[in-house]
Amino acid sequence: MNADGDRLSNLSEDLIIKILSFNDTKQAVRTSILSSRWRNIWKSIPHLDLSSDDITSLLRFSLSVTHVLSSRNDEIELSSVKLSVRGGFNQPFFTPVLSYAYSHNVQKMTIIWSCENHIEIPLSLFISRSLKDLTLIGSSRYNHPFCKIKSSWDLPALTTLHLEHVIFNYENHDEYGGLFSQCLNLKNLTLYNCTVNSHSSDAKMVAHHLKNLTVVNCKGPLLIYAPELSSLMYRNPYFYRFSADGLSCLEKVDFYMSTPYDEDGYFVIQILQQFRNVKFLTLGLEIVELLSVNLVSDIPSPFTKLKSMKIYPGWEKGEKKVNIPTEIKNFLLNGSPNATASIYSREDVKALKDATSAQQIMAKLQRLLVREKINCETNLNVQGETQQIDEGQHDEEEISQMRNCWTDLFVEINEEKDKIDEILSMLDQIHELLKGLPASSKKERTQAQFYSLHVEAKNVMKLMLDYLKVKSGGKVSAFMNML
Structure with a gap:
């Protein structure tokens, strides 16, 4: 260079x-x-991003990682480490990587494990005074977890923890004081497809300063104690228990359940009463349908600070009509008469998704049109200034150059054709999405944006064709004169 x-x-x-x-x-x-x-x-x-995706030999990848760690400037601290592993790596492989990261004050760590075998992560591998953000993602492809964790971690600086396909083998309440109890600054926790195994009735999750909790498709007995929790997203096939005195700060809740049973109605009421301080509440329709008139008729509404309530059909498929009795609506809303309430049907949910998708595709198409318009205008200017080929030159080198130009032209024509096909495809997608939307002022605004974008797309495609005509016409003329 x-x-x-x-x-x-x-x-x-x-x-x-x-x-x-x-x-x-x-x-x-x-x-x-x-x-x-x-x-x-x-x-x-200050970042390490190590992946075995394009390395077929596990030994080669291990040697490569060792080379990077030994060659790196030891005086530079690590901001983040990302390790993506496929194949038969075991726990000893991780030890030098984690040890190096901790010794260089790593703040963010992501480990992605895509293989068939289990790994048990010992407590000794997760002791760091600097780590603030930790993500562990296991393998969904093989239905095997990333790791089995026997106890909580000693990560006092940790603020954000994201776990997917992780098994917690919770064995001793007294010794460990609860999952995450040693993560004294944990603020954000996501549990996705995780499993809790406990020899007692409930494993205990203790997170004294947790603010945001997301639980999706997890199973196993768990008692959650998070006294400072302010935001909860719960989309799960099972109910987890919450400590009775642990939700006084909760202000925002999204609460869904995929496979409720009729007898869970009493438990739903208990949970909703623990949400009494929420200001923004979103409930899955399946949750609300567990509340019978007999259950709530003599119970006052628990929500006295509510500002907004939304009810969405969540997990259940089909076109079941949304029908909530007046008594249940009163139970949910009478404690906060000024709260706004929105109940969405499955058709409403589909319309919202379609409208969002249409807006996203239009934004992508707009960026594509701007880029292609600039390219065409630039290329047309350059094409107009190109030097004409001397018709008197007929040597073999000149003919060879012309043939190469023809090859290049055909490649460019195909590339432009692919871009035009992409534009037309995006226009068709937007049209189909908008066609299914119910009549509303929002649909009218979106359609007006689409019509304007459609006109712009036609102009840009015409510009692209004009450029190809100019370029191919010049080459045809020059090549014909040489024959």
């Missing part, structure tokens, strides 16, 4: 390091061959 002629090499080293930080570690290491100046820059990147 010619450093004098390369603008990237003329940047400051700090800026180059920042740019390289957006690539995985393998790509960053490859830049060391560019020149002597680049040989050691990657060693100062």
Whole structure:
């Protein structure tokens, strides 16, 4: 590489390091061959992104990781580590990576495990005074968890924890004081497809300063104690128990259940009474349908601070009509007569999703049209300034060049055709989504945006065709004159 002629090499080293930080570690290491100046820059990147996805040999990947760790500048702390592993790696493989990360004050760590075997993570591997953000994602493909965890972790700086496909083997309440009890600053917790195994009736989850909790499709007995919890998203086939004195700060709740039983109605009332301080409440229709008139007729509404309530059909399929008796509506809303209430049918939910999808596709199409318009206008200007081929030159080299130009032209024509096909496909998708929306002022506004975008798309596609005509016409004329 010619450093004098390369603008990237003329940047400051700090800026180059920042740019390289957006690539995985393998790509960053490859830049060391560019020149002597680049040989050691990657060693100062404060991020490690290690993946075995394109490495077939487990031994090669292990040696590669060892090389990166041993070659890296030890004076530079680590902001984040991401480790994506496929294949038959076991727990000893993780030990040097985690030890290195902890010794360099890592703040964010993500480990993604996609393989067939279980790994049991010992407590000794999760002791860090610097780690603030931890994500563990297991394998959904093989229905095997990433790890089995026997106890809580000693991670006092941790604020955000995201766990997927993790098994908790909770064995001793007294010794550990509850899951996450040693994560004294934990604020955000997500449990997705996790399982709790406990020898007692309930495992205990203790998170004294937890603010935001998301539970999706988890199972196993769990008693949650989170006295400062302010936001809860619960979309689960099973009910978890919440400590009776643990939800006084709760203000926002999204509460769904996939497979409720009729006898769960009493338990639903108990849960709703624990949500008494919420201001924004979203309930799944299946939850509300467990509340019979007989159950709520003599019970006052628990919600005295409610500002907004929304009821959505959640997990159940089909076109079941939303019908909530007046007595149950009173139970939910009489404690806060000024609260707004919205009850959505399954048709409403589909319309909301379709409208959102239409807006997203229109935004993507708008970006594509702007980019193609600029490209065409630039190319047309350049095409107008290109030097005409001297008709008197008929040597073999000139003919060869023309043939190459024809090849390039055909490639470009196919590329432009693919772009036009993409534009037309996106227009069709938007049209189909809008066609199914019920009449509303929002639909009218969205359709007006679509019509305007449709006109713009036609103009850009015409511009793309004009450019191809100009370019191909010039080549046809030049090539014919040489025959």
